[in-house]
Amino acid sequence: MDFSTKLVQFECAPGDDFRPTSTPIYQSATFEQESATEFGAYDYSRSGNPTRDVLQRQLADLDNGIAGFAFASGMAATTCMSALVPAGSRILIGADIYGGTYRFMERIARLQGIEVDHVDTTDLGAVAEALKPETALMFMESPTNPMLQISDIRAIASLTRKNGTKLALDATLMSPYLMRPLDLGADIAMHSATKAISGHADHMAGALVVRESELAERIAFIQNAQGTALSPFECFLLLRGSKTLALRMEQQQRNAAELAAWLRASGLTERVIYPGFEDHAGHDIHCAQASGFGPVISILAGSRERACAIVEQTRLFHTTVSFGSLTSTISLPYNMSHASIPEEVRKTKQFTPDLVRLSVGIESVHDLRADLERVLLALPQKVAH
Ligand SMILES: *Cc1c(COP(=O)(O)O)cnc(C)c1O
Numbered sequence: 001m002d003f004s005t006k007l008v009q010f011e012c013a014p015g016d017d018f019r020p021t022s023t024p025i026y027q028s029a030t031f032e033q034e035s036a037t038e039f040g041a042y043d044y045s046r047s048g049n050p051t052r053d054v055l056q057r058q059l060a061d062l063d064n065g066i067a068g069f070a071f072a073s074g075m076a077a078t079t080c081m082s083a084l085v086p087a088g089s090r091i092l093i094g095a096d097i098y099g100g101t102y103r104f105m106e107r108i109a110r111l112q113g114i115e116v117d118h119v120d121t122t123d124l125g126a127v128a129e130a131l132k133p134e135t136a137l138m139f140m141e142s143p144t145n146p147m148l149q150i151s152d153i154r155a156i157a158s159l160t161r162k163n164g165t166k167l168a169l170d171a172t173l174m175s176p177y178l179m180r181p182l183d184l185g186a187d188i189a190m191h192s193a194t195k196a197i198s199g200h201a202d203h204m205a206g207a208l209v210v211r212e213s214e215l216a217e218r219i220a221f222i223q224n225a226q227g228t229a230l231s232p233f234e235c236f237l238l239l240r241g242s243k244t245l246a247l248r249m250e251q252q253q254r255n256a257a258e259l260a261a262w263l264r265a266s267g268l269t270e271r272v273i274y275p276g277f278e279d280h281a282g283h284d285i286h287c288a289q290a291s292g293f294g295p296v297i298s299i300l301a302g303s304r305e306r307a308c309a310i311v312e313q314t315r316l317f318h319t320t321v322s323f324g325s326l327t328s329t330i331s332l333p334y335n336m337s338h339a340s341i342p343e344e345v346r347k348t349k350q351f352t353p354d355l356v357r358l359s360v361g362i363e364s365v366h367d368l369r370a371d372l373e374r375v376l377l378a379l380p381q382k383v384a385h
Contacts, residue, residue: 023235071205
């Protein structure tokens with residue numbers, strides 16, 4: 001089945017005699033045993049819940065994996081993943097990575113006795129050098145957020161495989177509709193489902209999907225032991241939101257492509273960063289590993305003051321962290337989502353305070369463009385430096 005069919009055609013209530021056409025919320029912490037010595041399919045919702053099982057099966061199918069796991073948030077998924085790595089070994093992370101991931105690795109994983117290395121994943125030579133014999137896990141993003149840097153995932157997967165390192169790819173920015181990490185050779189697909197998979201910004205969730213049973217068993221054990229699984233109600237919300245993933249992403253991408261082209265042609269900002277531009281570094285690599293460019297556009301406003309004015313004065317682009325929702329949002333990553341990265345590190349990433357990130361929603365593109373145009377035309381002229 002094609003992806004958009006899979007999104008809506010799945011077994012939504014296996015074993016339910018009433019044959020509902022939407023997955024019921026099994027809002028129960030406990031399930032009664034058959035007898036003192038016989039267990040049923042479920043006993044305790046931390047270990048397993050029928051609503052969560054339907055979602056987890058669906059997450060696995062969407063990413064072409066054998067098992068999927070739903071967590072309370074993207075960071076809960078990352079927390080679980082870090083427990084796969086034994087103390088005394090190393091995790092290699094991409095240099096341009098989500099701020100919360102950076103903070104977790106530097107401030108929590110290190111407490112677990114794990115060494116953390118950083119590498120520019122756009123440089124394959126650097127990746128080969130950074131993979132040490134003790135590197136148990138590599139964790140990266142492509143495109144990165146918010147700089148939208150592209151790395152060759154298949155080439156990196158062959159390096160990690162040779163080194164005996166598990167590769168985890170955070171595909172949050174693309175969603176499984178546009179990019180399926182396991183098909184590209186990654187061992188673990190990771191998503192903050194809070195973003196595009198849910199699409200409605202009405203709950204948090206995270207996902208891990210794997211293609212090997214050994215990894216699946218270890219993750220199931222850790223998910224139960226740490227108690228990080230997604231609640232039944234939120235599993236329902238995520239299933240419900242995910243059904244329109246293809247429709248939403250199509251409209252959001254179309255809007256983003258049109259706005260990016262217009263923004264660049266207008267010359268009203270210093271630079272427009274969008275992986276759909278043919279001259280975007282790594283554009284061809286991206287096209288070979290994803291089926292679209294996603295809803296995010298980054299712009300360099302020219303100064304922090306101009307960036308703040310854009311963020312504050314747009315009306316349809318709401319000032320919020322996060323992205324991928326069906327409503328357009330705008331943010332200043334330097335001060336918002338990536339503030340947890342130390343200033344010296346942010347600076348080394350050409351990651352400047354004038355960077356504005358737009359996440360384009362499903363609204364009419366004419367309204368979105370008019371909103372941006374009004375604000376950009378009213379900005380004070382740039383002062384020559
Ligand atoms: C938001 C995000 C996360 C963290 O997910 P939460 O659901 O916020 O915990 C991880 N990676 C990326 C790329 C993200 O955008």
